[in-house]
Amino acid sequence: MSKVQVKTKELLRFLLLIGLALLTFSYAMFQGGFVSWFLFFSFLPPALYAISLFLYSFSYHGERTFSKDTFLFHEPVRMHITLYRESRFPLFYLIAAEQLQHSSLLSDPQTKTVLSPGFKKKLTFTYEIDQMPRGEHHFTGIRLKTGDLFGLIEKEQQIPVENKIVVYPPLEDIQYRPPASSGDHGAAMTTASSYQHRDSSMAVGIRSYQPGDRLSLINWKATAKRSSLMTKEFEQHQSHDVMMVMDCTPSPQFEEAVSFTASAVKGIIRSGAQVGLLTVSDKRRYFQTDSSAGHEQQLFHHLATIQESGTASFAAVLEKEAAILQQSSTLLLVTTQLTKEAAERVRFYSGQGQSVAVFVVAGETAPATEQTHQQYGINVCVVQKGQFARAFAEVSRT
Structure with missing residues (x-):
């Protein structure tokens, strides 16, 4: 209107x-x-x-604060709202409704509150939304409405109060263990602690001290022999890189696939390995392998906002992104349906010497994967909601 x-x-x-x-x-x-x-x-x-x-000039100002900026899926979101005005004109009632951008919560009765201002110039109230869906939610303003006893005169106002919160997908505890190579499917998996606690470098010699070198790396025995400061020289180990690819084609189990991917990312980073992510939804997003806290935050933010709008098939994505996927030693693929074409691409990567594992996120009825494993010789594991912790243990037995 x-x-x-x-x-x-x-x-x-x-x-x-x-x-x-x-x-x-x-x-x-x-x-x-x-x-x-x-x-x-x-x-x-x-x-x-x-x-x-x-x-009467109906005019309010307001502000909205949250207990925090990031929440988990279905975690209660607590909001504190303060409204204030200049005059003390008596108001019998005041309806405050949240305004959100592109959100189904607009029809949620939890986003509306009825207040009794009376002569008060300042109003404060707190309320909760019990189950916030995954995603990035933009609170654009607060709509206020009041009126007389007969309902003949009504006053409305839109207060521009902008806030943004991110709701992460649900997480399950996963103990990551690198899968065996394609040529040894029955081999035991290396424990994640071996990647977490071993040194990232190894001394291979000594050299003259240079400004900026750490004092703790000085070789005092060699320094005493040569009468000049000598420091240890190191050779870096090859890091354990894990590249994850998530299928974004529409599926009833898409939310479970996002949840498993986020849980696996957290488990991989916690193990000390580096992880990257590739998704092709409405936009192609590629994150290089890393294990820093900022990188983990980027991955979780992306998984919180991603939508199932992929137009390309999972097999087409695996074929098109071959140059990137072949750079990592370990390749973890997450999908809701393993097609014949996708299985062929997985076998191709397995033949390149990479450790490849496919996780098929299923609903209540888990599909059979033994035939796919025997036919193509690839690691396939079916995971279901509430049983993500068994995923990597299942891969070790395939």
């Missing part, structure tokens, strides 16, 4: 109110008697209040 229509509607209601007041007054004048005048004086106070409300 346009502003002109709103103003026209308010004016018509005001004229109706004036007409009712004149009608009751005329009835009392011509009819006379106690009853007619009683009706007029009973109608007069709420009518005068409604007229005053029509002339």
Whole structure:
């Protein structure tokens, strides 16, 4: 409804109110008697209040604060809202409704609150939304509405109060263990602790000390022999890189696939390995392998906002992104349906000497994967919600 229509509607209601007041007054004048005048004086106070409300400049300011900026899936979101105004004009009620951008929560009754301001200039209230869906939610403002007792005069205001929160997918505890290479499917998996606690470098010699070298790396025995500062020289180990690829094609189990991917990312980083991520949804997003806290935050933010809008098949993505996927020593693929074409691409990567594992996220009924494993010779594991912790243990037995 346009502003002109709103103003026209308010004016018509005001004229109706004036007409009712004149009608009751005329009835009392011509009819006379106690009853007619009683009706007029009973109608007069709420009518005068409604007229005053029509002339009142309805103006509030407000702010919204959250207990934190990031939440987990279905975690209660607690909000604290403060509203304040300049005057003490009495208001019988005030309806405050949250305004969100592109969100199904607009129809949620939890986002509306009825208040009794009275003469108060400042109002504070707190409420919770019990189950916030995964995603990035933009709170754009607060819509306020008040009116008179008859409902003839109404005042509305939109307060621009912008906030943004991110709801992460649900996580399950996963103990990551690198899968065996493609040529040894029955071999035991290396424990993650071996990657977490071993040194990232090994001394291979000594060299002259240079400004900026750490004092703890000085070789004092060699320094005493040569009468000059000597420091240890190191050769870096090849890091354990894990590249994850998530299938973004529409599926009833898409949310479970996102949850498993996020849980696996957390488990991999916690083990000390580096992890990257590739998704092709409405946009292609590629994150290089890393294990820093900032990198983990980027991955979780991406998994919180990703949508199932992929147009390319999973097999096509695996074929097109071959140059990137072949750079990592370990390749973990997450999908909700393993097609014949995708299995062929997985076998191709396995033949390149990479450790490849496919995780098929299923619903209540888990599909059979033994035939796929025997036919193509690839690691396939079916995972279900609530059983993610068994995923890498299952891969070790395939």
